[in-house]
Amino acid sequence: MARIECLDGLRGIAALWVLVGHCMILTGFFLPILGQPDLGVDLFIYLSGFLMVFQYDLRKSREDWRKPDVWMGFWVRRFFRLSPVYFLLLTVALLAGRAMYADRVLIDTFVGAPLQMPERYIDASAANFLMHLTYAFGLVPGYSYRTPLPDWSLGLEMQFYAAFPFVVLFARRIGWLAAASCVAMLAVGAVVALKAMQIAFPMPSFLALKMHMFLAGMLIAAAGKQKVPYLLLAMGLAAIPIGGQRDVLHLVVRELLLIIVFGLIHWRSTSLFDRASAVLGSPPFHWLGELSYGVYLIHLLILHAVAAWAIARWGHGISSAVRFLPCFRDRGACRLCRCVRNVFAARTAGPEARKEAARHVFPAPACGANAGGGDRCPLISR
Template sequence: MNRIECLDGLRGLAALWVLIGHCLILTGFSLPILGKPDLGVDLFILLSGFLMTFQFQLRKDREDWARPATWAAFWTRRFFRISPLYFVLLAAALLAGKAIYADRVVIDSFLGQSLQAPERYTDASASNIALHVTYLFGLLPEYAFRTPLPDWSLGLEMQFYAVFPFAVLLAGRFGWIRTALCVSILSVSIALLAGALGAAYPMPSFLPLKMHLFAAGMLIAAALERQQAACLAAAAVLVAIPIGGKTDLLHLVVREGIFLGFFALVHWRAIPWIDRLSRLLGAPPFHWLGELSYGVYLVHLLVLHRVAAWTIEEWAQDMPAAARFTLTFAITAPIAYGLAYASYRLVELQGQSLGRAVIARFGRRKLARQTRAEEYAAP
């Protein structure tokens, strides 16, 4: 099995969920569950844990994960998948930071909310830029949420990528279930200790706060090979851990539902309606939603703040909250998806090609060194 159709649609729906959720928040309209964009990010996290493990399973017969060269190739692939578009939009966000903050003041003032700290949008200092370019910002509470982008989750992703090869090694020795449980217990312990020491993260950008969700995604992929029931039970327990973001009953129940739905779409396709739904999520419209999901996730707030502030400035009290949300979404979504499509063609695909070229060049150099060593050692 080289492709699982539903993954495209799930990625696309996760990004759309985040977009809708932020539109609801910034227009003062309320809808249950859809108004919780953090749950869309949790779906992204489950998908990431699954995809990294699934891709490992596909490559493990031709890649030796006991060798650091394999780790380097993995990190290079992930860097060039994430970074090119992020760096472009990070520069745009920092340049437009003051204007975006002015829009946020209009929005928060109208909605009667506390104003955001200016540095949350306007900090273009060398230290902030350096921490974001190196992805270290997620480790530091004061920098974890300090650009107009929703990039706290990118720092989290990079932390996960950093430790993933070591999780693979542990899984090779102890199995995926034991590894997922032990890593999650260790992460929760570190998160609780950090909290006790006074580290208060404005968003769960520190890997120990979300490692249990990555681990649950890993177990969904591990169940493709063996121990489906045991992986299901262990992952369900991990998803229920009340740490990392909001932990009210609604969030806990919906997270568990997201996990069970994802698991079903991957593993229970013998049930006809689940198989049809999984195939539908792999159809061309959902495929493109998935392809554009990363761009939409990154760019939408740059558009949404201006549109939401304009709607308030133009109509203020004359427009009901539902209409304000509808208009804001109707304007923001096409622009965000249009920009995502352009950036996918012009930036993301080019970045991925560059990453493959770097890996290929590194591989050729390594082969050449090995050949020279063998020739030198030959009698």
């Protein structure tokens, strides 16, 4: 089995979950679970852990993972999988940062949220740019949450890729259950040490904070005929109270997500999971999965301006639920689809076409905090 179709749908749902959650945060509207975008990121992490082991199993007959050149090939593939679109949008985000920060101040003031640190938006320094180009930002608290993009998880992902060959070799030596347990204990020990040294990350961008979640996803792929021990250990790992919110709701949802992913992979013989898998592998969900990475990266660039536009135009004249609808459905969704299309088209185009695509991502000046009553919804100022 070289491809599991339902994974496209799961990726798309995870991206949509993050998008909806951020729409709610930026409009002051809230629904339980849907208004928690961090849970969508946790689903992404499960899927990432699963896919890396799944791909390893497909390749292990022709690749000797004891050789460093195999590790290097893996790292190069993963780097170029993530980086082209990310570097393009990183450049746009840093250039647009001041306009986005003006929008965010307007939004947070209106909805009564604490103001964001300005450095997250306005630091376009060479040092910040270099830290993100090298993906080293996730290791340094002061740089781990310092762009308008939700890219803290990309630094986390790259750290996971760096560690993955060593986890695989360890698992080959002592078995997946023992290896996952040992690596999780090392991660927890690292988190305890960070706390003792009073080192805190604004987001869980350091691998030790989320390694237990990656390991849970890896165990889904590693489960053989004896599935129950793998599922039970994965659930135990997902319940470790580090690297995110620790309330009962988050714990329950994380466990349910893990069971659902496990069931879609291993319990296809049951009618419920078979029908769900077929739906998630259908063309609309496949399309959503293909767009998921671009949607995840670009959506905050769009939503800041759309939410600021809705606030500037209607203010308290509409409820937060009504304000959420144009941000998510009309202007936000339509512009988001156009932007993702342009960005992905630029990946295979020449230099001039890439410049043109980047220009069309942000075609008009921003209204943001300076907006009047007009109905335009541009994104950045010239």
